[in-house]
Amino acid sequence: MFKSEWQAVLKRPMVMVVLFFITLIPAIYSGVYLSSIWSTYQNTQNLPAAIVNTDRGTTDNGKKVNAGQDLIAGLYKSHSMKYAVTSRAKAEKGLKNGEYYLVLEIPHNFSQASRSLLSSRPTAMNLTYKVNPGADFFAGQIAKGTATAIQANLNKEISTIYYKNLLKGLAASSAGTQNTLTGSKNMTQGQQALATGMAKQTQGLQQLAQGIPNTAQTSALRTAAGQLAASSAQLNAASQTLLHGSQTMTTALTKAQASTPQLVTKAQNIALMAAPVQLKRVDVSNTPTNGVGMAPFAISIGLYVGCISLSFMYDMYSPKKRPTHAAAWWWSKYSLLLSLVGVQVILLALVVLKGLGLNPLSVVNTWVAMAVTAVTFITCVFGLNVILGAFGKYLVTILLILQLGASTGVYPIETANVFTKISSPFLPMTYGIHALREAISIGGSMTQDLAVMIAVTISINVLVMGKLTLDRRRGKFVD
Template identity: 25%
Template sequence: MTAFRLAANELRRLTAGTMPKLAVAALVLVPLLYASFYLYANYDPYARLSKLPAALVTQDTGADGRNVGREVADTVAKSGSFEWHQVTAGEAQQGVRDGKYSFAITIPEDFSAALVSSGDFTPRQATIRLTTNDANNYLSHTIADKVAEQVRGTIAEKVGQEAANRFLIGFSTIYGKTREAATGAARLAEGAGRLTAGQRRLADGAGQLADGTTRLAGGLATLENSTASLPHDTRALADGAAQVSAGNDQVAARAAAVAKGSADLRRDLDNVDDQLAQRLRGAGMPETQVQQVLTQLPGLRAPVDNADARIQDDSAQLARLADGSRQVAAGAATLAQAAPALTNGIAQASDGAKTVASGAASLNDGEKQALAGTTDLADGANQLRDGLNAGLSQIPHPGDPARVATADTIADPVTIDNAGLSTAGTYGAGLAPFFISLATWIGAFVLFLLLRPLSTRALAAGISPSRVAVGGWLAPAVLGAAQVLVLFGAVTWLVGVPVAHPVAAIAFAVLASLTFTAIVHALNAMFGAIGKFLGLVLLVLQLVSAGGTFPWQTLPGPLYPLHIVLPMGYVVDGLRHLLYSGASLPSLTDAGVLCAYLAGALAVSAFAARRKRVWTMSALEPELSL
């Protein structure tokens, strides 16, 4: 008798009546009831959080003309994330205590004031009060923590954006003022340069002035020395000039008398011509000779006329000389009178020149110091201009769009780029691999409530233990495969869990069912009624070590070996890959591990069948029967 015949006989035995058929149908539906209903109930609870009642209390009194708490409350209430109820603090407290509200968020009175406290350099954190009650639901506390953190993050981003915006506007203001300062520094440097040039020219002029006043003082001192005898000399000159003037007056008077005599002589000579002509005619001289004599007379008078002309000219010159001498004498007298004042003025000028020379020397020294100072000023102004221009390029001065974008980035500097290689989509889909695995094990477990692991007739007939073992496993394997097909149909079509590769996922789930039925079959074949208990123990151990909800690495250390040794962890891992992404090396490894478990379980069943060929009293009358 073959293993397939043994399996067919066992299935016919189970379906020999109406109730057995219903029992088999119930066994096939057990995994469906466990997994599909659980996944349906928890498919996407986050999408229904809007039905969860929560209290929102706003006590903020505002600050600086703004009530941020009220703005936040209005935003939260309009979000629709929960069934928000804006109530008083007392109503919220009582509602959370009575279970009317799952949790409460309270914005206190000083919320806005705390947010703006940093502007007064008295910073303090704004507080959002979260009120929860684990007696209502533990997960409500966890959800409330997430909500409060999101609200806090939103407020922090908003406040940070405004603060960063003001900060950047301050930078723009600083940039503008620094640019004005740089422009002023450039003008200062230009003016300092011109001042330095002018100061240098002034210093040169001061040096020249010092040299000139020194020479002037020296010259005036020499002049003072040279004119010290000027009053005496001018007095002597005045006296001499007076004497010369008196002598010239006398000479002029005598010359005038001589000129008068010469003029009289000339008039007398004019009369002599007529008298001489008359006397010659009276003497009987012929007229011709008279005329000849008269003709000779002008030649004879010429020396007299010439002498008279010179005398008249000399007399005029002597008169002018006398006038000039008188003027010289008057001027010399005036000079003699002014000479003392002149010498005193020269002495005073000499003293003043010495004082000016001393002051000019001091001025020269001061101008040199001033030149050094203005040179330093020009250098400093140039350095200030260059430094301001260099610093100006390092001061941020974004425009309005760039400033807003920068403020947004400063307020929320990190974003998450979700580059998931695969995604489950919903909470239920995320738990599907774990609950499908559990349902498959439970399905394999309940099959042996009705099925016999080994055929006693086949054992008694001496059929090969391996055929008896495989035959005893094939019947529950077929029913387990049916369980998986029904379960997958309900999970994918009715519940809506997405499957990336349906064929590969169903094939892997069928392999898992075959493996689990083989393991439970081996336990029942080897240990009988105790094997059913061991199957339940293994279910519990795999429930806590498979890593179906949290990553298995978060398990306590002593449970690590259970995760590695027991098969359900491999089933969960393989289903995750096939449901979310597709076949990969880990999923192929998981399939290989399940095949190894399947072969090992069948070997154990064959060993148990070999042992059952020897009948013992404990086998005929077992101490425990389930």
């Protein structure tokens, strides 16, 4: 039994070839799919992002300040995304159609706000970032992380600027205090000299009073007068010293007051010093949850897997009786497949819309996108089975594997490898996912996606008709 089973396989080269290719499926699946997402986070620098800069700049202590330009220069150096400065209109249009994954808006008072944190009217440095997770949920998460990183870096930089200014002010204040101490010392010396002069003047007056009754003692009177004159001179000198000391201290105090930063200790100032940059997120698509963002990909996979299942359970080639012409042969198979796919679409839509509560922007467009996508998928499966036979069934599975990684269902195409980028435009699921995104979350046009899928459907059916025509003429059918 064992020997006969192996001999039956080994004696049939085509069976061996088919089995060999089947054994390759796990390797192909793992290799192709993992290679498309292998270094996703290392390739975020390829994700396009737009910057809208309306900052007017300002001056600080006579120096020009342009925080907006400084921020842009820092973003270019960071290589966190592929940044481009553009107009607001172009940025918003690009975000809507998937040209940009992030739009960062810098307000007109950005520089002014960066220097207002110590004033009586502090202003936060507001940054607005817009994302479109409906176009690609993963890219929206990357954009959010990038905006948060920008906020953290700016908070650090702005806080550093203010701390440096505070330290400079404190240093200048220390120098002013030293001058104040010098003036105080001069005043103390003047006060001592004034006290000495006043004592001597008092002594001279006492001696003068003692000499008045004895007019004959003129020498004592002269001596007292001399002492009085000397003490007057000392008194004048002490007064000058005192005046100089007072002026020195006044000047030092004025300088110290001017050089010391005027701290406003309001709660708002304290809060903004800790976090001067504030972010505002604007979501331009209807993507409230991760499930909504992943719905287009999950729906497309479900529809394709359903079509593969039909190819395993239903003979898509052999007619039940001799066909009168190729069109009848084709329609007998294709009409049944379309009916089965229609049931799949209805059941899938009920589960997603009613069971899970998906609330698309357009229910009608969602139904249309699902229907056209399903028809395209079953046509591809039908065509591969009819045209290539057993090998076509194999390629149906390979096509699924390729589409898992290259249809931009999870990760942006900009983060993928070269093979994935090249193959993506040729895969029907790429257009099915995009059409569903437009219908569910974005609300834009899906005309191009539908046109491509309809063109694929027509082209494959033309090839199928050609193959059936040849096979009918050769008699390759069951009577």
